[in-house]
Amino acid sequence: MTRTTFLPAFHISVVSGQMAVRTALGQLLDGLKPLSLDVEEAGTVELVMAEALNNIVEHAYPTEEESGPIDITCSHAPDGLHLTVVDSGRAMPDGRTPVGIAADIEVDFCDMPEGGFGWFLIKDLAKDVIYQRQDKENLLQLRLAVAVA
Amino acid sequence: MDLRSRSENSLQVVSVHDSRIDAAVAIEFKEAMRSATDNGDDTVVLDLSEVQFIDSSGLGAIVAAMKQMGQSRKLALAGLTPTVEKVFRLTRMDSVFPVFPTLDGAIAELKT
Numbered sequence: 469m470t471r472t473t474f475l476p477a478f479h480i481s482v483v484s485g486q487m488a489v490r491t492a493l494g495q496l497l498d499g500l501k502p503l504s505l506d507v508e509e510a511g512t513v514e515l516v517m518a519e520a521l522n523n524i525v526e527h528a529y530p531t532e533e534e535s536g537p538i539d540i541t542c543s544h545a546p547d548g549l550h551l552t553v554v555d556s557g558r559a560m561p562d563g564r565t566p567v568g569i570a571a572d573i574e575v576d577f578c579d580m581p582e583g584g585f586g587w588f589l590i591k592d593l594a595k596d597v598i599y600q601r602q603d604k605e606n607l608l609q610l611r612l613a614v615a616v617a
Numbered sequence: 618m619d620l621r622s623r624s625e626n627s628l629q630v631v632s633v634h635d636s637r638i639d640a641a642v643a644i645e646f647k648e649a650m651r652s653a654t655d656n657g658d659d660t661v662v663l664d665l666s667e668v669q670f671i672d673s674s675g676l677g678a679i680v681a682a683m684k685q686m687g688q689s690r691k692l693a694l695a696g697l698t699p700t701v702e703k704v705f706r707l708t709r710m711d712s713v714f715p716v717f718p719t720l721d722g723a724i725a726e727l728k729t
Contacts, residue, residue, distance in 0.1 A: 486641055487641060489639070489640060489641065490641060507699045508703075511670075511699055514670060514700065515672065515700065515703070515704065518639065518640075518672040519673055522639075522640045525640070526640070571708065573708075573712065578684060580680050580683070581680065582677035582680045582681050583674075583677045585673035585704075585708050586672075589673060589708070592707055
């Protein structure tokens with residue numbers, strides 16, 4: 469079945485903080501309800517966006533004093549969902565996203581990784597990931613190949 | 618974080634009664650696991666059947682829970698829902714933990 473109608477673009481805005489990611493993800497998935505995503509697709513959206521937003525809460529706004537807005541725009545096109553996330557926190561180190569290689573698990577028990585999975589998951593599941601620093605804002609754009617035509 | 622623990626056939630079963638293990642609760646989960654598993658049975662089955670979502674912080678907290686139990690004990694996972702299973706599969710952490718589709722299956726396999 470070829471999809472001929474597309475969800476109108478929508479916008480979500482939250483203030484960085486401990487529960488901001490859950491709030492934003494809830495609103496995002498609510499906004500996508502008309503697409504009736506299956507559990508696999510919904511899981512991809514929630515996982516990628518959770519990792520992108522967690523990174524902002526932890527690294528762009530690392531302290532409560534530095535909290536600020538996180539704005540998400542979601543638009544729907546024949547090649548999937550296009551998501552843009554903007555924050556006005558600290559820039560990515562070196563002006564680029566981490567490479568996102570898989571964590572090495574062929575290691576001793578006590579060296580088993582407890583972190584470093586986030587960018588790997590984003591880059592594994594999302595397409596066309598672009599990060600830019602513009603006018604003291606971080607702009608992250610990515611595409612998720614779900615609900616494609 | 619609502620964890621409930623019981624012993625069954627010399628196994629400890631820890632069930633997570635929350636729908637998410639994410640960055641908001643990862644530290645709390647790790648500490649709750651420490652309390653639940655300290656001085657417990659050698660084999661612990663973590664029942665994840667009510668957990669609908671886990672992120673990389675939650676995954677890290679489960680790895681931390683395994684490490685704080687020590688290498689001589691075993692942490693098995695049971696009842697992974699689709700998105701939880703996806704996170705373990707993509708990160709290949711499903712090769713680090715014994716993973717069982719159901720809690721009953723895990724108990725049948727691991728009981729002594």
